[in-house]
Amino acid sequence: MTADNTTYFVWTDSYDADGDSFTYTLQVDDSPDFGSILVEKTGLTNSEYTLLEPEALSNGFYYWRVYTVDPYSSNVSDTFQFELNPINAVAVAMSTNCTTG
Numbered sequence: 001m002t003a004d005n006t007t008y009f010v011w012t013d014s015y016d017a018d019g020d021s022f023t024y025t026l027q028v029d030d031s032p033d034f035g036s037i038l039v040e041k042t043g044l045t046n047s048e049y050t051l052l053e054p055e056a057l058s059n060g061f062y063y064w065r066v067y068t069v070d071p072y073s074s075n076v077s078d079t080f081q082f083e084l085n086p087i088n089a090v091a092v093a094m095s096t097n098c099t100t101g
Contacts, residue, residue, distance in 0.1 A: 007057060007084065010048040011077065014068040022070040032063045032079055059084050 009026060016022050026049050028039040039055055051057065062084065066077045 007051045008048070009050070009064060011066050013047045016070055020070040020072065022068050025067040025069055026064065027067070028057070028062055028064045030060060030062055034063070034065070057084055
């Protein structure tokens with residue numbers, strides 16, 4: 001996170017035991033139940049993503065998770081929380097591990 005609310009997400013690469021190709025889906029919401037997802041990026045092939053304009057979030061608390069999706073299944077990571085606050089403009093990296101079977 002930076003003072004301009006550019007937010008960088010990074011997670012641990014997944015693997016597929018069957019060798020299937022897979023993608024990631026990143027979800028960000030202001031509620032831990034993800035009832036009204038604010039940002040959803042599908043089809044990601046890298047284990048990182050940066051929110052830029054017009055995706056930038058306002059100051060506040062948020063939750064995020066990542067799905068690993070292959071043609072036959074999907075698995076979701078734990079849910080992580082972060083705060084955007086330009087007074088504490090500190091870069092934050094969070095990671096998660098998500099595998100497909």
